[in-house]
Amino acid sequence: MLKSTYKPSGNVPPPLPPGWTEHKAPTGHTYYYNEETKESTYTRPGAQAPPPPPAPSDPHASFFQYSTIPQLSDPAAANAFLAQYDPARQRQADSFTHHGRGGHRGFDDRRDRPRPQPIDKPKSKVAIPGCEPWILVYTKYGRRFAYNPAKNASYWRIPEKVMKGVLELDINSIKEKAGARMGDSSKAEEPDSQSKDDAVQDGKTKEQEQEQELGSDYEEVEVTDDEDEEREDGDGGDDDEHPSKRQRTEEPTDDMPVEFNEDDIAYQLQAMGEEYGLDPGEYDDGNPEAWPEGAEGLPFSEEDARETFKDLLNDHGINPYSPWEKLIEDGRIIEDPRYTVLGTMKARRDVWEEWSRARIQVLKEQRAREEKKDPKIPYLALLQQKASPKLYWPEFRRKYKKEPAMRDTSLSDRDREKWYREHIARLRLPPDQLKKDLAALLREIPPRELHNQSLLENLPSRLLADLRYISLDPKVRDPLIEAYVRTLGPPPEAGEAAEGEETEAARKAREARRKREKALEERERAVAEEKRRQRRQIEHGRAALREEEREIERAMQVGKKGLQSQLLAEREKRRQEEGGALEEELGDGKDK
C-alpha cells in the first residue's frame, strides 16, 4: 500500500481535538482556537485527549524501532535504562543461572527488576593514561563511562582508541588489589576477562566465585544495546518508558532456559493459531502436507488480478478517454484495496490501457446502436416542455441556450429553428386535428417496433422524433397511445431470442466476477499469512543473531595470552567433562 511509513515520535504533542486549530500570534506565541465555541486559549487543548493507540506491530515498524535504539551514546537515556540495573540482584540471579559464561543470562533476571528507577550519578573519576583529555567516570551504581571534557562527549561504550588505556588502568587496579588482599574477591572491583584468565590458573573455585560476582566490566557496558533490545523483547510490558514498543508475542517463561528453537516457535504458533481459530493453512506450520484438505485456498492467477483491476476501473466509473495521469492524480482508485492486486505501476498502466481500449470499443458499439436514436428526440422533448406561442425563436434560443439539447452539435441551428416554428404553428391547430394526426402517425409505425408489449417509456424513436407526437399534451396523448397499443398484435419472434442471449451473457460475466472476487479474498488472506510468516522469520533471525553476537563476544574475550588461554580453557573444560564422566562412573559403580 502506498501508505506513509511515517510515525510520529514520542515527543510530538498529541493531535488537537476536532474543531481546534493552531495559530501563531504576532508575538510568536502559539495559541489554539475553536471555531465552534469561538474559544481561544494558550494551553494546548489536546492534553486531555486520549493518548494515541500503540503502534501497530508490523515487522517493518519493529525494524525501524530496533535500528533506532542505540541512543545509549546519550548518557541521559542510558542512565534511565541502566539505573534499573541493580548490581545486588544481578549477582543473585547470576549465581542461579550461571552455568559457564554467556549463554542466555540476563533474560529472566531482568524480568523481576524493581520498577522505581533511581537516578545514577557519577561518583569518582580517573584520568585514562595515554589518552589525555579522556576521563573514566565511575557512577554510584558501579558503572562507568568514558568522558572527553575537551569535546564534552561521554560514551557508555568505551571508544576503541581509549580502550587500551582503560585496559591498562584495569590491570593496574587489579594488580593493586591482588597485592592488598590476595584471593579475597568478594568485594573486589569487577575483574576483566584477562584477570579471569589468570584466575583460571589459580583455581577453579576462585574463578567461579569471581564469575558469579558479575560479568566483566566491559561486558556490562558494551552489551548495553543488545541488552536493551532483549529487555524490550522480554519485558516490554512492565516498564513504563516504552509502553508501545512491545513487539514480541512470545513471552519467555520464568523458570525455563529461554532458548527458542524452531520447535518452540512452531509450537507457539500452533497454539496462537488455535487461539485465533485459524486453519493450519492460514498460519503455515511448516508442513503443508499435513494441512487439511482445501486449506491452501483458491488460486489467484495473474489473469484474475488483471480482471480484478478492470473491475475496479469499471466500478469507479472511470472515463476511458481520460489520460492515465489524471486517473492517478485523482487518486480515487488508489484507496481501493483492489488497487494493489497488481504489483507495479507499469502493470497497472498496461491493464488500464487494455481496459480503456476495450471500453471505448464497447461505447462505440453502444453509440452505433443508439445512433438510430435521433438527436432530434431530446430537442423535441425540450420543445414540448418549454415552447409556447408567446416566445419567438430568438427569445427561445437565448433563454434555453444552456440546455444540452440546444448545445448538441449534431443538429444545425437552422433545423432547430424550423422545427420550432412548425411546432408553434401546430400548437394553434384544433385538438381534434392533432389527435387525428397522432393516430395516423401510430398507424405508420410497423408492428416490429410497436406491438402490444411495448411500454410508454420505451416507444420507438420513429414515433418520438416526430412533431406530431409532441404537439398533443402528454395527459391527453398517453392514454390515446396506450389504448392504441392494446389493440395491436404480439411482436414477431426474432427480437425475443436476441434478448435472451444478452441476459445469458450478462449472467456469465456476473458469475466470473463473483469467482474473481472470491479468489481475491483468498489471496488477501494468503498475503496476510505470508506477512505473519515473515515476521516470525525476522524474529527468529533476530534471536539467532543475538545468540551469535553473544558467541562472538565470548570469543572476543581472549586476553593477552591469546590462543594459549583459549587452549587452557578448552583443556579445563575437557578435564571437567572427564571429571564428570569419572563421577558418573563412580556413581554407576555405587549403584552396582
Place this chain on the structure above:
Amino acid sequence: MPAIRTHASRQKKPPAGFDDISDDLEIFAIKMKDAQNTPTNNVPKHQAQWPIFQIAHQRSRYVYELYYEKEAISRQLYEWLLKNGYADAMLIAKWKKQGYEKLCCLRCIQTKETNFQSTCICRVPKAQLKDEQDVQCVSCGCRGCASSD
C-alpha cells in the same frame, strides 16, 4: 475584393466524438493557462518555460494515444484536433519514428542549436549515463526520454 473571413467561418464545428474528450482537453487547457499565468520572478530563466513544454507534451501524447494506440477517435476528429492546435503535429510525427517514441520536445533533438552538434542530455539512455546522475534537460526539464528507458 476578397471575402472577409469571419470568426465563425474559420471555426468549423468539431467532428463527432469530440464530446467524449472535450472535458479532458479542457482540463489541459486550464492547466496550460495556469502555467502561463504563474509568475516566473523567482524561477531560473531557463526553467521558466518547462511547465509549458510539459503540458504541451502531455496533451499531444493524449491525442496521439487516443488516435494511434486506443483508436478511440476518428481520423476526422484527430485531424481537427491537430488543426486546432490541441496537439503538436511535428512532435507526433517524431513519435512515429523508431528511436523517438518518447521524445520530450523538438528542441531536444535540434543538434544545430548546441555547441557540439549533439542532442540534449535527456536523449541519452539511462544505461549509458555515468554513475546514475539525475539529469533534467535545459530546454524542457525532461529527465530522460530515450526509447530504451
